[in-house]
Amino acid sequence: MDRRDVLKLGAVATLGGSGCAGLLSNPSAVGASELDGFLSSLDGAMASISGGQFFDTFLPAQKSPALAARAEHGEALAKKTLRSLLLVGTLQELPPEHLAHEGVQQRLRESMGEFDDAMFGMTSMLEQLSPTDRAELSAALKEDPQLGMKVMSGVDEQAATFGVSLKQRTRLRALSTQACSRLRQSPDLLIAEYTGKMHKVAARHGGRSEAQRAAAASIGSALLWQSQPPDGEAVGGSEGLTPPPPPPPQTDVNETRGSALPAPQDAAPERRGPRASHVLLTTGGIALGLTAVSVGLGFATASSGFGVFLFTLGAILGVTGLLVLIIGLILLAVGK
Amino acid sequence: MIRTPIAITGQGAVCALGIGLDAIWAELAAGRDGIGVIERFSTQRFGTHLGGMVPLPGTVGIDDALTTRAICVKYAVLAGQEALTRAEVPMHAPRRIALVLGTSMGSHLGGLHEASAEVAAALGIEGPVITISTACASSTNALGVGRDLLDDGRADVVLAGGADVLCPEIFAGFHALGLLSAGKCTPFSEGLGTTLGEGAGFLVLERAPEAKTRGAPFLACLSGYGLSADGYHATSPEPTGAGVARALRSTLDDAGLAAADVGYVNAHGTGTAANDPAEWRAITEVLGDQVPVSSTKSYLAHAQGAAGVLELICTLLAMEHGQVLPTLHFTKPRRQGPVDPIAQDRPRPLVFAHALSTNSAFGGANAAVAISRAVTPRRASPKRPIFISGVSSLVPSKEESRGEGLKRLIPTADTRNLDPSSIDLSTAIAQALHDAGLTLSGVARERTGLFVGTTNASPASWEEFRASVRERGIERASAPAFTRLVLNAASGVASRLLGLRGPTTTLTTGAGSGLLAAVLAAIYLESRADADRLVVAAVDELDAQRPTQGEGAASLVLTTFANESTIRLARWAVAARTHSTKPSPPSPQQGRGSG
Numbered sequence: 027m028d029r030r031d032v033l034k035l036g037a038v039a040t041l042g043g044s045g046c047a048g049l050l051s052n053p054s055a056v057g058a059s060e061l062d063g064f065l066s067s068l069d070g071a072m073a074s075i076s077g078g079q080f081f082d083t084f085l086p087a088q089k090s091p092a093l094a095a096r097a098e099h100g101e102a103l104a105k106k107t108l109r110s111l112l113l114v115g116t117l118q119e120l121p122p123e124h125l126a127h128e129g130v131q132q133r134l135r136e137s138m139g140e141f142d143d144a145m146f147g148m149t150s151m152l153e154q155l156s157p158t159d160r161a162e163l164s165a166a167l168k169e170d171p172q173l174g175m176k177v178m179s180g181v182d183e184q185a186a187t188f189g190v191s192l193k194q195r196t197r198l199r200a201l202s203t204q205a206c207s208r209l210r211q212s213p214d215l216l217i218a219e220y221t222g223k224m225h226k227v228a229a230r231h232g233g234r235s236e237a238q239r240a241a242a243a244s245i246g247s248a249l250l251w252q253s254q255p256p257d258g259e260a261v262g263g264s265e266g267l268t269p270p271p272p273p274p275p276q277t278d279v280n281e282t283r284g285s286a287l288p289a290p291q292d293a294a295p296e297r298r299g300p301r302a303s304h305v306l307l308t309t310g311g312i313a314l315g316l317t318a319v320s321v322g323l324g325f326a327t328a329s330s331g332f333g334v335f336l337f338t339l340g341a342i343l344g345v346t347g348l349l350v351l352i353i354g355l356i357l358l359a360v361g362k
Numbered sequence: 363m364i365r366t367p368i369a370i371t372g373q374g375a376v377c378a379l380g381i382g383l384d385a386i387w388a389e390l391a392a393g394r395d396g397i398g399v400i401e402r403f404s405t406q407r408f409g410t411h412l413g414g415m416v417p418l419p420g421t422v423g424i425d426d427a428l429t430t431r432a433i434c435v436k437y438a439v440l441a442g443q444e445a446l447t448r449a450e451v452p453m454h455a456p457r458r459i460a461l462v463l464g465t466s467m468g469s470h471l472g473g474l475h476e477a478s479a480e481v482a483a484a485l486g487i488e489g490p491v492i493t494i495s496t497a498c499a500s501s502t503n504a505l506g507v508g509r510d511l512l513d514d515g516r517a518d519v520v521l522a523g524g525a526d527v528l529c530p531e532i533f534a535g536f537h538a539l540g541l542l543s544a545g546k547c548t549p550f551s552e553g554l555g556t557t558l559g560e561g562a563g564f565l566v567l568e569r570a571p572e573a574k575t576r577g578a579p580f581l582a583c584l585s586g587y588g589l590s591a592d593g594y595h596a597t598s599p600e601p602t603g604a605g606v607a608r609a610l611r612s613t614l615d616d617a618g619l620a621a622a623d624v625g626y627v628n629a630h631g632t633g634t635a636a637n638d639p640a641e642w643r644a645i646t647e648v649l650g651d652q653v654p655v656s657s658t659k660s661y662l663a664h665a666q667g668a669a670g671v672l673e674l675i676c677t678l679l680a681m682e683h684g685q686v687l688p689t690l691h692f693t694k695p696r697r698q699g700p701v702d703p704i705a706q707d708r709p710r711p712l713v714f715a716h717a718l719s720t721n722s723a724f725g726g727a728n729a730a731v732a733i734s735r736a737v738t739p740r741r742a743s744p745k746r747p748i749f750i751s752g753v754s755s756l757v758p759s760k761e762e763s764r765g766e767g768l769k770r771l772i773p774t775a776d777t778r779n780l781d782p783s784s785i786d787l788s789t790a791i792a793q794a795l796h797d798a799g800l801t802l803s804g805v806a807r808e809r810t811g812l813f814v815g816t817t818n819a820s821p822a823s824w825e826e827f828r829a830s831v832r833e834r835g836i837e838r839a840s841a842p843a844f845t846r847l848v849l850n851a852a853s854g855v856a857s858r859l860l861g862l863r864g865p866t867t868t869l870t871t872g873a874g875s876g877l878l879a880a881v882l883a884a885i886y887l888e889s890r891a892d893a894d895r896l897v898v899a900a901v902d903e904l905d906a907q908r909p910t911q912g913e914g915a916a917s918l919v920l921t922t923f924a925n926e927s928t929i930r931l932a933r934w935a936v937a938a939r940t941h942s943t944k945p946s947p948p949s950p951q952q953g954r955g956s957g
Contacts, residue, residue: 175486176454183450193382196447200439203453203486 372449414559414663464500502670535844559663586617592726603644625714631657725854752798811864815875876900
C-alpha cells in the first residue's frame, strides 16, 4: 500500500470522511438559536461515519478469511470510536449552558453503548496485538522514527482542510506528540502500561453511583441533584440520595488484567443500568490524571450532569483511539 | 544581493488577557486589561498587590522552584502548540524545527536549558534547542536568534518566543528595587512604576519562499532585529537612551528600512521613572517624535522575559485588524514622553507598513525587532570571514584572591559588589582582549559586542538573596542580590567594565553553552554590518547543589579583521537535540558545519 494512501485513510477515518466538520468548526460560538441546526450537522457527520468504508480501498481484493474478519471487526470498531470521538469532542466545546439542552443529552444517552464498545474495544485491540505485530511495529519505528508523526501530520492536514476547530487540532497535535514519543521508545511498554492502568482503574472506580457521589461532593452544588428525577434514576442509577457505601476494596491489577471487561465492584449488574458506560466516568479522569480538571468542568456543567462525563470520555477516547489509530496505520504503512 | 525574507507563519500566546489568540484579541479590542489582585501567592507584606496573571486553573499556590518551573513549561507548551497548529507546521520533520526560548527566569527555575528541553519534548521538537536569557529582552532577542538560525540554514522552521512566571521572589525583588506601581501601570503617563505579569508567546518563523511553497499562512515578515548593550548599570537604562538607540538603528539597518518607513512603535514602556524617558529619547533620536508609540504593558503588565514576544503578538493581532493598540490608563503625560502615546481606551484604526517593537533589560541588554506587513526583501551584506584574534581561560586559583587578576587588567574596576561569576567572566574577557592586543575606545566600543554562554546565574548571589529573605523577610529581600539573579547579570557587568556596547546576548544549553555562543556569534558577525568584533565567553561558578561541576571562565575574540596572528574560524554547526537512528540528510546550507 502506498504510504500516502495510509495517511489519507487516517485522515478520512479521524474526520469521518464527511466534510461536515466544516459546519462544526467552531462549536464554542454556537448560539442558542443555532443549536438545533448545529445538532443536525453533527448527526450528518455521525451518519457519514457510519456509512463510510474505511478499509476496503486499502485491502487486497482477495482477502483471507482471517484478514476479512479482522478488517470487519476493525472497521466496526473504528466507526464506533470515531463517532464517539466526534460526538464527545464536539459537544465538549459547546458553551456550558447548551449541554443541558434535551437534544444534547439525548444524543449522549443514546451513544453510551457505543462509547463503551469503543473504549473497551480499543483497549482490547491493543492487548490483542500479537508479538509479531509488536515486533513489526518496533521495527517500523526503528527504521523511521518519525513514522507515527508522519501519519498524524497527514491526519492534521486533512483536519485543517475540513475545517476542524483549531482547539481540537491543537489537542490532536499535543496528544500525537506524546503518544508518538512514547511509542518510539517502546511500543510494548506503552501498550502494557496503558492497558494495565486501564484495568486497574476501571476495577477500582467502576460505579456509576460512586461517580455521581464523587462529582456531587466535589461540586458541592445542589444542581446535580436537582437534575435527577425523584426516583434518582435519571442517568441510569437507582440508588437515589442514599449515603455512599464504603469505598470498594482495592483490586490487584493482576486479577483484572487480561479480562475483557472488569466488573465494577460496588454495584450489582441490575443496578448499573443497561450499559457499562459509567466506568468511563472515573476511569478516564484518573487514568489521565485529569480528575481535578474534570471536576472543574463538571461544576461548569453541573446542571446537565454530563460535564465530567464529556471531559473524561473525550480524554480517554482521545488517547486510546489515537494510540490505536497510530499503531494501526503504522502497521498498514509497513504492509502488515 | 538579497537575503531571503523571513515570514511569521503562526503565533500562539497565553497571558493575563487569556489563553489563546481569540481570547486575547477579544480583550484587546474591548480595551480591557488583564491586571488584577494576585491570588496565586500572598502579597500581604508588600505595598502593592496587582499583577497580570495568566487565568489558567490549577496554578494557584505555587511556592517552590519546581512548581514554578512546571507552570512555566505549561505556559510555553500551550503557546507553542497553538503557534505550531496555526502555522500548519507538519509534525513529521521535527529535527528541522528549532526552539529558541527566551526567559528571564534565572535561579528561580533551576536549569533553564532543562526547562527548554521539556518544552521541546512536549512539542515534539528535535532540532536545536536554545535558551536565551537576557532578562526582559529575552524573547525579543530569541526572535532574532531564530531569524539567524533560518538565515544560516540551521533549521527550516523556528519556534521562537518566551515564557515567564511571576513568583514571589521576583515580585519581592522588584518591590525591593522600588519599581512597582501601587496601581495599574501607566506607561508614559503620570503615576510611576510598573506592574509585573507573566505568560508565554511564540512565533513560528520560516523562510518566506519555503513557507509559501508549503502553503503556510502568512502573518507578517520579520524584517530585522538589533541588539545592543548599555554598559551602564545593572538595572537602570543609560539615561540618554544611547543603548536603545543603537538597537533601533541596528534593526532598521538589518531590515533595510528608513526611519520614515516606520508607522508604529510598540515600546518597552514599563512605566518606571528611569525607563520611559530614556526610551523616548532613543525613539526620538532614531525615528523622530511624530511616530505613534504605545506600550502594551498597560494591558498585559510586564511579562518579564516573555514581554517582548507577547507585545509583538498583540501588535500583529492589531495589525491584522488594521489597528494599533493604545496605552491604557493614560491620564496626564510626563515631561519626557511620546507626542502621540495613543492615549485612548480602544485600539486606533491605523494601517502601517512597518512597525518596531523594542525591549530593554536588567544588565543593560536591549533588543528590537521590525515587522512588515508584506514580504520585504532584505539587502544582504556580503558574508565576511571570521577570525579568532584573542583567547583566554581562567580557573580560579587558591593562591590569588578573586578579583586580583581583574584589578591588574582594569585597575579602576570596583569588585566589591560583584559576584564570582561576574568577576571571572570580566577577567577572562579582559585577558582575551589583552591577548588580542585590543584597547577599546570610542566607536570601537559600540562595534564590539559580547555573546555569553553559561548554565546558571551566580549561586553565591542566589544564596545571598535567599539569606536576606530568611533573615529579614521577603518584603525586605536584598535588592542588589536580586539584580544579579538574571542569567545575563555577569555579562552586564563585563559590558560595563570593558566598554562592550555592541550586540549582546546570554544563552544556555547546559554544558555546551559556550560553544553555542561562539557559533551564534560567528553567524551574527559573518552577516551583519553593525559589529566588527564579538567577544565570546563562557562562565560557570561552583554550585554547592551540583558538586560534580567545576568552575571557570573562557573567552575568544572573534573579529572580521585578519592579521598574522589571527586564526580563521572556518566551520561551525548546531547539533539537533536528540539523535535518531537514521541521520537526516543535510540541507544545502549545512555544508559548512562540521562540529
